[in-house]
Amino acid sequence: GAGVSQSPRYKVAKRGQDVALRCDPISGHVSLFWYQQALGQGPEFLTYFQNEAQLDKSGLPSDRFFAERPEGSVSTLKIQRTQQEDSAVYLCASSPRGTSGGASITGELFFGEGSRLTVL
């Protein structure tokens, strides 16, 4: 497809279950971001990958959250022992640009439609 694809679109988990959310970025995009969006709020940064390297994971709320992008394309966000406060939409975004010499990325981030997680 032409855009960022996320799956599943909807996930209901019982408290304590583990979940895995998948992101297929636009082909060839170097940068990949995960954001968390609570109901009625703006997206909050979780983590950033440049190719397969996780360069920033400062936004991950706890060690129950883990993200990987082993081959520099598809990424998975895993949440262990889910809790009710994890309920949110998890957005993935990609960009054709990467950091260069420490310069920050500016320009368009292409967002997927998100995975809505509900923890009961």
Add this chain to the structure above:
Amino acid sequence: GENVEQHPSTLSVQEGDSAVIKCTYSDSASNYFPWYKQELGKGPQLIIDIRSNVGEKKDQRIAVTLNKTAKHFSLHITETQPEDSAVYFCAAMHGSSNTGKLIFGQGTTLQVKP
């Protein structure tokens, strides 16, 4: 940490009127300010952005202004249409970030009445 405040939280205008959304940011080192439009059930989509070396940018009915001294930037939509109805988010790039981390505002729900 860095904070971005956005106002108003809701805005209702008549079709054809203008809409203005305002944001302030706390990190004086922020240098990139995008605006995103999010429709129900969709991901955010970039509509316009501005860099800190520019004071104003316009793209058809949409314009953004930046006041670095006041740490304030605004989105202006003229001749609003019903299809402009959506949630709009401002964002600022974290000044010390070398990874493109964006700090988003809380969002403004814009309703354009036909």
